[in-house]
Amino acid sequence: MGSYTDVLVLRHTDDDAAHRAAAVSPVPVVSAGTGDREHPTQAMLDLWVLRSKLDGLAGVTLGYVGDPACRYARSLVYALAEFGAAGVVFLPPDGATVPDDVRSTLARAGMSWRTAGSATELLRNVDAVTIIPFELSDFHESAVRSHARSARLDERFVFDQALLRRTGTGVPVIHTGPRGPELPPEADDAPNVHYFEGVAKGVFLRAALMAELLAAHLRR
Template sequence: MRPRHATTLSTWTEQDLEALYDRARWMLGQPREVVARTGPGMLLGTLFYQNSTRSRISFEAAAHRIGGAGIGFSDVATTRAGDFYAESLEDTVRVLGSYADVLVLRHTEDDAAERAAAVSPVPLISAGTGDQEHPTQFMLDLWVIRRALGTLKGATIGYVGDPACRVARSLVYALRAFGAGGLVFLTPDGARFPADVVASMESAGLAWRTVESARELLAAVDAACIIPFELSDFHQSSVRTHSRADRLDERFVFGRELLTGPGAGVPLTHTGPRGPELPADVDDLPDVHYLDGVAKGVVLRAALLAELLARR
């Protein structure tokens, strides 16, 4: 039985992900009118308790691409969950699940996806919950990297950013499913490796180590995934104060000189929103897949919606 929900990659096997990627690859090669016949009349419900650009809008675009439409909210303050009534997450999911065919949830609480899936009457997708996981982000990033490398089996993947970020768990689970060889981390000074992330890597037989610079990382990996080097608090719905550093240490920057010299040939993705770790003047380089990943995110999420609908 394939997973009914996409709330964690810990339950998705290589076969599950291969089926998703096969569908996404098929969609890439089809005229838009053909893709629009894969989910005619489907209704997507979005429950975004936390700010989002790429995840929310790409899911909404994906619903339209397969012939459906979207409803929902992008600001909890406009709902009964965010005012005097403080409607519970469970009841909000039950209500939206009565209207829609698939739900997408982003939430500030770590256990939100698990709680929501337990009561949802329809398939539910996590678009990031607290510090726990962001499964569709690494469904996407690894699809882009796999297309560039041909295979993930035995590959060594770089991870640039804080290993305590919610995307790290999703990456480790997906690499475990594909039989990757290992991980190399470039982390902010003083970064903490969560015990469960370390345990997952070790139980999967993923060799891992840390390096001190972008140059050192690119010399050690087959491809790399980058996240924003400075993160906001994922337990808040929005963070509007600006206290980011004026300048990022050069050893963390994947600049043009590095990527056209000793770092050339290593495919790079970035979850977005990007900061100084990946300057905009590298966008034209063939190994930089930031904007390519943004565009393919619609296709990958359209394939995921179609997959979950087909499993109902």
Template sequence: MVANRLAVPEAPPRNRATERSALPLHAASLRTWQRSDYESVWARAEWMLRQPREIVAQSAPGMLLGVLFYQNSTRTRLSFEAAARRIGGAAIGFSDVATTRAGDFYRESLEDTVRVVGSYVDALVLRHTEDNAAERAAAVSQVPVISAGTGDREHPTQAMLDLWVLRSKLGQLTGVTLGYVGDPVCRHARSLIYGLSAFGAAGIVFLAPEGATVPDDVQRTIRDAGMSWGIAGSAAELLSKVDAVSMIPFELSDFHESAVRSRTRSHQLDERFVFGSALLSRTGTGVPVVHTGPRGPELPPETDDMANVHYFEGVAKGVVLRSALLAELFASRRSR
């Protein structure tokens, strides 16, 4: 008779800091991130998915995360705070800048706020209305700075999350043509394109609102990466041309506004831009779809149970992805 034995926990993947080189100090931008950097974070995330919570909680015990949100958020802020707790740490910070010296009559500078809060914590997560805020923060910070979305510039962890989910469905990202639904000026688009270029994707096809254009810097980044790009006129046309789809809210808010604007949607979204269940069943059954949230009429709730729609899966995995990133940056910094 064989005696019962407790299962031996699976060892976490080795952090690259113990090998040839560490991750970049910051995740303020994905411009300098290489394929191996993404794969290091994703390997840790996949390991976390297989572990019980008590094992994951040993990933970065005692780590303290500073959360500086100058702009509203639901998924990004709460998933970062949850991530810090999941890996054995905690989070402090603010979600309303008006309650701080940076937002009241003192108007403390971003640089000073970063240096002050950075002296309390092991890493900072910054969401801001200004395009260059993450780079400014990283330039003065003694701890890793992670952009949680800054102006129209970048949203690194959302791109990391979308690409991780899509790779798990497609098997690889090399040679993939991605469909992008929403305004190409969005910060998510830039981070996503940096990630696609690191993996040798084939190209990107945009389905954009009426009057939207692909910014010159986005075109240049795509061209420099050797990728192709194009425009689709409808959801059906897009699905026929791509291997996967990444969406943002089709009616984009102004990322330079710090508070919720009073306007409401004044019209119904044109059916050409709606990825309903009938269309996805007819045309896109093999095309995985992710959405940054908050989703609007471009991806109606009727699609929730479809096998290739991964909206809520992405929401749940956002905590895991950010847990893995924090753990990797924490380990990298301690080894420097």
């Protein structure tokens, strides 16, 4: 593949796929998500959006909604540590826990962490919120699956218009996409919801990354 192209973009089910590819590829490799370990471009994008809303990330406490064991959470925590964030408050689904390696990363960076029990509690204790889908795609399955939920999502996890007006008007809210009932379309008009802005900036960020890598590769 590296003989055909100037850059490779790889999404894979194996945790170490991007590292294995980069070790042998004659061209730059971009990780678009590998296994359960990392999703660096999504973390780059979301912190770019939040940084623009908060005038920086140093000392920020971020609310994280969704499974803390997913690859995005790891990349996000790695990046937050580099920017000097103060801590993370997790709002996980029932039964989900913060993995040991994520806890260790937070501890090494001197960042605090705890969990919240509801969207209302979270909004009252953080500077910004990032959300992932409560029903994550299973990239280990080749078949296309329906993302329709079999049961209504518990209101504790829903950031709807009423909640945002009542509690979180000053807290920027973003979502990695594809969004589900955790951030319903009715919330689009809230001034602190930046879902579509994130989608648009994702195109620019990844184009800029590709341009940087291509320029460096073609200078060789």
